[in-house]
Amino acid sequence: MKDFQDYKNVWIFAEQRDLELMGVAKELLGEGYRLSRGLSGDSKVCAVIMGYGVSNLIDEAYAYGADIVYTMDHPLLKNYTTDAYAKVLSEAIKSYKPEIVLFGATHIGRDLAPRVAARLNTGLTADCTRLDVNTSDYMDYLEKNTTASLNGLDRNDTSTMLKQTRPAFGGNLMATIITPNSRPQMSTVRPGVMAKLERDDSHKGIHINVAVNLEDDDIRVKVRDVIIEAKKIVSLTDAKIICSGGRGVGSKEGFKLMEEFAETVGGMVGASRGAVDSGWIDQSRQVGQTGTTVKPKIYFACGISGAIQHLAGMQESDIIIAINKDPDCPMMKIADYALEGDLKQVIPEIIEQWKSN
Amino acid sequence: MRIIVCVKQVPDTNEIKINPETGTLIRDGVPSILNPDDANALEAALAIKDSCPDTTTVTAITMGPPQAKEMLKDCIAMGADEAILLSDRALGGSDTWATSNALASGIKQIGSYDLIFAGRQAIDGDTAQVGPQIAEKLNLPQVTYVRSLKLNDDCLTVERALENGYEIIDVKMPCLLTTIKELNTPRYKTVQGIMDSESADISVWNADDIGVDKHTVGLKASPTNVFKSFTPKPKGAGVYVSGGSPKEKVQILLSALEEKHVI
Numbered sequence: 127m128k129d130f131q132d133y134k135n136v137w138i139f140a141e142q143r144d145l146e147l148m149g150v151a152k153e154l155l156g157e158g159y160r161l162s163r164g165l166s167g168d169s170k171v172c173a174v175i176m177g178y179g180v181s182n183l184i185d186e187a188y189a190y191g192a193d194i195v196y197t198m199d200h201p202l203l204k205n206y207t208t209d210a211y212a213k214v215l216s217e218a219i220k221s222y223k224p225e226i227v228l229f230g231a232t233h234i235g236r237d238l239a240p241r242v243a244a245r246l247n248t249g250l251t252a253d254c255t256r257l258d259v260n261t262s263d264y265m266d267y268l269e270k271n272t273t274a275s276l277n278g279l280d281r282n283d284t285s286t287m288l289k290q291t292r293p294a295f296g297g298n299l300m301a302t303i304i305t306p307n308s309r310p311q312m313s314t315v316r317p318g319v320m321a322k323l324e325r326d327d328s329h330k331g332i333h334i335n336v337a338v339n340l341e342d343d344d345i346r347v348k349v350r351d352v353i354i355e356a357k358k359i360v361s362l363t364d365a366k367i368i369c370s371g372g373r374g375v376g377s378k379e380g381f382k383l384m385e386e387f388a389e390t391v392g393g394m395v396g397a398s399r400g401a402v403d404s405g406w407i408d409q410s411r412q413v414g415q416t417g418t419t420v421k422p423k424i425y426f427a428c429g430i431s432g433a434i435q436h437l438a439g440m441q442e443s444d445i446i447i448a449i450n451k452d453p454d455c456p457m458m459k460i461a462d463y464a465l466e467g468d469l470k471q472v473i474p475e476i477i478e479q480w481k482s483n
Numbered sequence: 484m485r486i487i488v489c490v491k492q493v494p495d496t497n498e499i500k501i502n503p504e505t506g507t508l509i510r511d512g513v514p515s516i517l518n519p520d521d522a523n524a525l526e527a528a529l530a531i532k533d534s535c536p537d538t539t540t541v542t543a544i545t546m547g548p549p550q551a552k553e554m555l556k557d558c559i560a561m562g563a564d565e566a567i568l569l570s571d572r573a574l575g576g577s578d579t580w581a582t583s584n585a586l587a588s589g590i591k592q593i594g595s596y597d598l599i600f601a602g603r604q605a606i607d608g609d610t611a612q613v614g615p616q617i618a619e620k621l622n623l624p625q626v627t628y629v630r631s632l633k634l635n636d637d638c639l640t641v642e643r644a645l646e647n648g649y650e651i652i653d654v655k656m657p658c659l660l661t662t663i664k665e666l667n668t669p670r671y672k673t674v675q676g677i678m679d680s681e682s683a684d685i686s687v688w689n690a691d692d693i694g695v696d697k698h699t700v701g702l703k704a705s706p707t708n709v710f711k712s713f714t715p716k717p718k719g720a721g722v723y724v725s726g727g728s729p730k731e732k733v734q735i736l737l738s739a740l741e742e743k744h745v746i
Contacts, residue, residue: 205650208615208625233645237627240612244580244619249706252610274713289710294608295496301712308706346624347654350640354648410647415609424745435496445745446721447736453725463739465732466725475733483737483746 130225133309135194136162137224139215140173140187141234143206147175147183149363150230150317152190157257157320158228159191164259165225165286170194172224176211178204184333191323193331196222200338205349206234212241213344218336219246224310226288228257231314243312249305250312255319255419256291264289264302272300288313293438316419318363362411362418367393367426370413370440373400374429374450374469381407383473384428390477396420396440398430414439428469432457449473484538486528487590488563489601489617490521490545492554496606517554520602522561522669523662528600529562530667531634540564542593546574546585552685559680560672567593571689576702583616584704588695589688590621598639599659603628611661618659626652630665 136158140151151173158171172194173187178201187195198214215238219227227242229235231253243250258264261283268274288311290303305311362368369388371381381395388395396413397406413420415435425443430436432448432455440446441460448461449469458464465472495516517525525543532539543558545551546569555566569589577585590596599621601614611627618625630649631642643650644663654660672680690697698704722739724732740746 208627212619233628233643236611237615237625240579240610240615241619241625243612244583244616247580247706249578249580250612251707252608252612268711268713270716272713272715274711294712299712299714302710303707304710305707346658347626347652350651350653352645352648352650424740441715445740453723458723460721462721463736464721464723465736466723467729467732471729472733475729476737479730479733479737 128307130309133223133225134166134168135170135172135222135224135226136165137172137174137196137219137222137227137310138192139227139229139235139238140175140183140192141230141232142175142177142180142183143234145177145179145183147186147190148230148232148317149322150232150235150315151187152322153317153320154228154230154315155187155190155192156322157315158226159323161226161257161259161288162193164263169225172196174198174215174218176203176214185327185330188329188331189325189327191329194334195331196334196336198336198338200340202340202342202345203338205352206238207345207347207349208237208241209345209347210340211238212245214336214338214340216242216245217339219310227310227312229312229314231316235314239312239314246308246310248308248310248312249303250314251290251292251303251305252314254290254292254313254315257313257315258289258291259286261285267291287311295434318419318421362394362396362413362420365394365396365420365422367391367424368396368413368420368422368440368443369393369426369428370396370398370430371401371407371428371469372398372430372436373404374431375401375406376429378406380470383470387426387428387473387477390480391424391426393422393424393426398436399433400430427457427461428473430457431455432460484531484535484540484598485593485596486531486539486541487593487596487599488521488525488528488541488543488558489586489599489614490525490543490554490558491518491602491605492516492545492547492551493518493605493607515550515554517557518602518605518607519664520604520662522602523664523666524600524602524660525558525561525563526667526669527629527632527660527662528598529670531598532562534634542567544586544589544593545569546577546582546589549687552687555685556680556683557672559683559685560676561670562673562676565686566683567686567688569688569693573690573697574700576705577700578705578707579610579612579616580707581700581705583613583620584699585690585693585695586613587617587620588693590617592688592693597637597656599623599657601659601661603661603663614659614661621659624654624658625660626654626658627661629660629662632660632666
C-alpha cells in the first residue's frame, strides 16, 4: 500500500458556462461537503472555477458549501478547450494534491476528466451515482438497496478509500470501483443525482487565485463559435412531475396529448428512445441511459415498455405510474401503480379528473 | 490520407433481458455487435474515403478476445481497407487507462496517420474515456461529441455537440475525434464487402508485437479495480389496476395518490 498522506481535500471541478455555475457543480459541492467531512479531520471541499472573469462566482460557490475556492482566471480559458483546461487543471492537481476530484458528467466534464486522469496516470470512474468514503455508510447503502453480500466488509473499518458506485448494463448491474494505488481518486457524476446543500449566503471560505501558465500555442484547436440553440432549454432533471411517452404514444399527434397531460399536472414531457428515434419528439426530452437521468416525485410512463436503458434513467423516481396495454412489460412490473389500458383513453380521463379536483 | 478507426465489439444490450426471479442479466444468446457509436466513427472515415478513394486508407483497430475478429470482418464488409486485432492475455482485464495504453501502442505500431476516429462511448461500459485517453497518450488534440465535420486540406472544421447547442471548432490534423449518432447514418455491408471480408487477412497483434510496456496494461496495471458488483434490490410489487372502465381506473389511481399525500 502506497502512502498517500500528502493528498488532502475534495476538489470539485465547478463547471461554468457563460459565467454561470452549472447545476451539477452545486450538486457536487454538496456531495463533496459530505465526503470531506468523512475524511481526515481537517479535510475541505474545494471548488475549482476556471474561465475568464469568474470572480463573481466565488461567493456562490461558498454559498453551496465550498470551504476553499480556487480560481484560474485567464483570457485563454474563456471558451472551454480540452488542451487549455487539461493543462491548467493537471498542473494544479500536481501541485495541490487533492485526494478526490469530482467532475459533472457533462459534455465538458466527460471531455476533460479522462484527459486529465490519463495525464496524471490515475484512475477515473465514469457516471457515478453514489460515492462513499465511510465503510459503515457504504454497508448501510448495500444492505438497504442492493442484494450485495457484506462479506469482507467491516463496520469498524476506518479506511477512507473512495467507493465509487455506478450502474452498468443499464442499471441492472451495479459496480463499486476503487482506485487503490494512485491519487487523486477521480470520478464523473451524472447531473441530477447528488443533492446540493441549501444555499447559505452567509457561508464564506478562503479564495486562492491560481496563477495560469498558458500560451496560444498550448491550444491546438480554435473555437470559432459557441451556438446555443434557440429551442427552449428543457431541464428534465428539475421537473417534479414527468409525463413520458414511448412507442405506445404512436405519433407526433399523440405527443400533443402528452403536452396537454403535462400541462395539466404541472409536469414536463419526457420520452423513451423509441419515441425519439421515431421522430415524434426532440432528443432533448429523452430519458434513459443515453438521455437524461431523472428522479421526479412522479414519473408517468405512458406506452413505454421499459427497456433497461430507459429504466436506468428513471427508476429512482419517487413514484412510478405505468400506463400500458401490455400487463407483462417490464415497466408494469417495476411501477408503483400499473394501469392496464389504452393510454389514449386513460390520459384524457386523468386530465379531466385532475382538473376537477 | 490514413485514417484509423477505434472500434469495440459489445453485447447488444437491447437484447439483454432480466431474469425476473434472480434479478440478474440473461446474457446467453445475446449477439455481439459493432458498438453503435463506433459504427458512426467508421462511417465518417468511409465517407472521407468515398471522396478520395485512391489516396485514403481506412484501418479499423480493436482490442479484445479472438472472437472480435468477427466484428472486424463486419468493418471490412462495410468498406474498411484493413483491420487489426490486439489480443493477448496480458491485455485482459484492462480498465480505460490500460486499454488506451494498449491501443495507443497499437496505433504507433501502424505508423503514420492523419486522423483517428473513435465512437463517443461503448454501450457496455458507457465510460466515454478511452477515446480522449488515447489522444492523451499520443499527444494529439481531440474533439469529442462530433456531430458534423468538414475537411479542408490539413484542417477540419467540426461541430461539437453540447447539451444545449454546439461549438464550431477548427482542428489541425493529426487529431482524434469521437463521434455521436447525429453525425451520420452508418452504411450497410455490401455483398461484395461481405465476400471480401471472408478472405480478408485480419492482423492479430500481441503485447510484444505492439511493444507496449506490460506494466501499463492488463488487470494488474489498471488504476481502477472492481471492489464489488451487485444488483439493486427488486422493489416490492406495486398496485395493479386492470378492472373497470378507464374512468374507474383513474379514480382508483388518483384516490390512492391522494391518500398517500402525493398529490
